[in-house]
Amino acid sequence: MADEYALGFDALARPLRMAGEPHQVTLELSGDHSAEAELRRLVADHYQRFLPGQAPPQGSDLSEFVAGLPVEGA
Known part of the structure; x- marks a missing residue:
C-alpha cells in the first residue's frame, strides 16, 4: 500500500x-x-537504532556503499 511506504x-x-x-x-x-x-x-x-554494535557500509563510492548494504532475508 502506498501509504505504508515512508522513503526509498x-x-x-x-x-x-x-x-x-x-x-x-x-x-x-x-x-x-x-x-x-x-x-x-x-x-x-x-x-545506530536497530543494529547497535554493527557499522554501516563505509564505501566511499556510492556503488560500493549500496553493495555493502545488507540484503533482507539473507
Whole structure:
C-alpha cells in the first residue's frame, strides 16, 4: 500500500515515491538529483537504532556503499 511506504532510493540515491491504487503500486522517481548524503545519514541512523554494535557500509563510492548494504532475508 502506498501509504505504508515512508522513503526509498534507487541505486543512484535518487528519491523514490510510491504511486497507484492499493495492491497496484509502482515506484517512481520523485527527483533527478542524487540524495546520497541523506541516504547515508538514514542508513547510519538505522544502524545506530536497530543494529547497535554493527557499522554501516563505509564505501566511499556510492556503488560500493549500496553493495555493502545488507540484503533482507539473507
